[in-house]
Amino acid sequence: MYKRLMISALFLKNMKYALLFLLVGVPGLGFSQDPLKLGQTTAEELNMKVYAQDTSAAAVVLYDYGHSSFLYTKGDQVQLKRLMRIKILKKAGLDQANISIPFYRKDFNHKEEVLDLKGFTYNLEGGKVVKVKLDEKAVFEEKEDINWYVKKIAMPNVKVGSVIEVAYTIKSDFLSILKWTFQSSIPVAWSEYRVNMMPFYEYTHLLSGFQKFHLEDMKVITQAVAFTSEQQSDRVTTERWGSATYKLAQYRWVMKDVPAFTDEPYMTGSEDYLSKLEFTLTKVQYPESKPVYMAGTWEGLAAELQKEEWFGLQLQNTAVFKKAVEEAAANSPDLLTKVKNIEAYVKKQMVWDGKHRIYSESIKKAYDARTGSSADINLLLTAMLREAGIDAKPMLVSTRSHGTPAMNMPMVSTFNYVIAAVKVGEATYLLDATDRDLPFGVLPYRCLNGQGWVTSLPAGKWLPLKNSERNTQLVSAQMEIKPTGEVTGKMEESYGGMSAHQMRATIKEQGRDNYVKKLASQNPEWTRQDMSLVNLDKNDKDLKASYTLHRAGESQPVSLLYVSPMLNHATHENPFKLANRLFPIDFATPQDETYVFTYALPAGYEVEEMPKAINLSLPDNSAKFSYMVQVADGKLQIMSKLNINKPVFTAKEYQDLRELYSRMVAKHAEKVVLKKKS
Missing domain, CATH: 3.10.620.30 (C8orf32 fold)
Structure with a gap:
């Protein structure tokens, strides 16, 4: 998931430079493709109806280009120039027209600025290309917290079929971090990042995510760089302008046909898994100066x-x-x-x-x-x-x-x-x-x-960061099955740990009365009445709920009764739907789900068919599922138990965990068949 590399630039004597680059797996592919420019959208892009790599996509990033370089005219700065082009394919993709650009301000002398912001929307109307410019009135700036701000853009005249373009520059006083994200919530056809690396800086470079580069390259270029410097004489400060020619290392990274990133059950934030590059400045050494090591330590x-x-x-x-x-x-x-x-x-x-x-x-x-x-x-x-x-x-x-x-x-x-x-x-x-x-x-x-x-x-x-308590859910019921198929009885539920907290939060958000009403109407097949909640305001106690449960039957006794023994608590679908998974499965805390249901069988009926017991366990008992059914003294007893005994499972354990859940879903779907004795 992560790959490290060091980009190191060392300054040598007499204004002669040598660059030392320690890279991992860089092919010599050359810079064969120049960056696209604003306004170069094509008829093919405007006529596109579907993205071939993902026909379900509501929108696609056609092109995302970023180029970082260093400036020396107002102190040491770094600037990122970016151009992004997006195609809207379906109505669900229209929200891509609302673009946010975050930037950072520490104080007046240490800040980032968003400059040269331009945007256009292109549509085909009557066979002609109609181009609408972004209005300055559609650009807003908001303060998100003490230091973080965001430019928000509402692109004009966007509809299904539109191509939108946005270009801007971020000028930053902070050299310590460079970053480029190749992946998005929609597919990305082409994402490219370049850096003109000066010979004064040494960065640690971290690649995360699961996508591979389409191109990786570096070439040495010669470039004149403008600078200003201050000189003091007789208490008078004078500013001097000039330029110097340097040999720079220009890096290029490209990813092509990057799939949309989609959230999966039981995972942490997308930032953990998006394909991206991050650079951290570790050393600065200017000509004829001692090296300065940055605060790159804890x-x-x-x-x-x-x-x-x-x-x-x-x-x-x-x-x-x-x-x-x-x-x-x-x-x-x-x-x-x-x-x-x-x-x-x-x-x-x-x-x-x-x-x-x-x-x-x-x-x-x-x-x-x-x-x-x-x-x-x-x-x-x-x-x-x-x-x-x-x-x-x-x-x-x-x-x-x-x-x-x-x-x-x-x-x-x-x-x-x-x-x-x-x-x-x-x-x-x-x-x-x-x-x-x-x-x-x-x-x-x-x-x-x-x-x-x-x-x-x-x-x-x-x-x-962990809690000592497990998430627990214990559900028990004493039920009676009548010859007509009617089922009635009382159910009790108990929640502990984070499960209790989440339940309390839901009840307080909805209001106790509304929560009870909503629960009563949740499944029209079942009627819940006489709801009681215990320990709702006692946060250090398990939250308990009890209610009567009823399901109507036929008007007359029937010869065969089909009983869903898990009542309204069956797990109906496997949360792990994908055949393969690249990400860890993060439950946050260990958890236990236990269901114990007892049914009084109707007189004159016997069990014709019932589920077989099952006992599954993953290696090291990291997860367990057991299901037991038995008949004794005219009563049918069901027990289902799921134990997740560790908070995080690796991607390699995914198949076993997925299979365990599949077996649980299948077992919960099995019915008990009762037959009237002849």
Whole structure:
């Protein structure tokens, strides 16, 4: 899935340069194809009705070209020039006309800018090409968080059959990261990325995803580069303009006919699996200067975060929360109880705004407003715990939708969330105060993603993100089957761990009454009445539900009765539909599903046919499924049990897991046949 390579450029004496490139598997293919230019859409593209490589595609990226190069006229900068062309094939593809361009601003002197934005929509009307230019009024800029902004574009006159083009330049003061993504949610016919690498910089280069390059190449080019420099004399600063000629390494990577990326059940965010290139700057060495090694270590990142205004410095003045801490921690007999009380206080006081953040402009302002992001709330929690004399540190997390953090690449951008790591005695508790309904020490599902990084000096440390509880679901029923085929009885359900939390969240979102009504009408074949919910507001207890269950029968007794023994809890389809899978299967937590149903058989009937027992187990008991049916003392007993005993399965284990689910679906579909005695 990942391939590493180092791009290294070393500066030598007397303005003579040699380039050292250590690459993996680069064929000498040459730069045979020049980049396309804006406005070069073809009649073939406009007449296209279907994309041959994926006839179901609603849209296709015909061409996506990016070229990164370095600038030296306003300090050291890097710019990305991009041109993208998309064909709309079906109505479902019209949303591709809404384009977002994210960019980053740290402060006035350290920012990114989106420049030279142009766009056109092309349509065939009456056999002629009609070209409509993007209106400036259709371009909007929004602030997404403290540092991230986005340009949003609504392309004009887009309809099925349109070809849209967008071109822009991103000029950036940040040389530390370069990135290009080849894959998208729609197919990509051609994606190409080039970099003109200067001889001053050394980058670590990471390739992720499962798609192979159509072309890989590098050639050395000679290029004049403009620069400005400052000279000081007698307290007067003068600016000097000039240029110098360098030998640059121009890299080219191309992927062709890249399939659309589609989410599959039980997987983390698409960022983990999209085919993309990422570069991290590790060393800078200018002419006649000593090399400067970038903060490419966890030690460097930990030290940097302690001094960050919107992170480490937020935790220095904890005294402003003294009164709140005294109120929260009052009557705490021991340290652990104090931690629990302070977390409960923060949960009660604060309302999460739903935003995933690692930086906070001001945790004091967020506290006064009683609302904030994950960073506002959990850095506040950390500060209050520290004010109480407790060992608490921020922990950076990448949520499941954001992708698994790169543990070998010390970059803040690999994270998007922060929680608190709290040490009490020898135990460490991972706390997230954004969700009031979670018990103490239980992380929300979004945070169960590999490992998180505690930002402690000297180099931080990685800890697994997991909950101690399993997801559990226990369903039992005492039912009676009548000669007419009518089935009636009482069902009880019990949910524990993350299952209980998700159920509580659903009930509170819909409202208890609406939830009960919706459940009652879920399956018209079955009638649910007398619903009872226990422990709905007790987050540390299993959530329990009970109700009567009824299914109508015939008007007269019948000679053969067909019973679906799993009632309304059968697994009807296999979630793993694809024949093959490239990605791991991530359940987040181990889980148990147990169903025990007992049926009182009608007098005068006997079992004509019933499912056979089955007991399946994957290697090392990583997953198990058992199904048992027996008749005793005039009663039919069914037990179905599924155990997922580890949170993550590799792609190599997919076939075995898929087969286990297939056998479970088939077994749940089998019926019990009861025959009237002659």
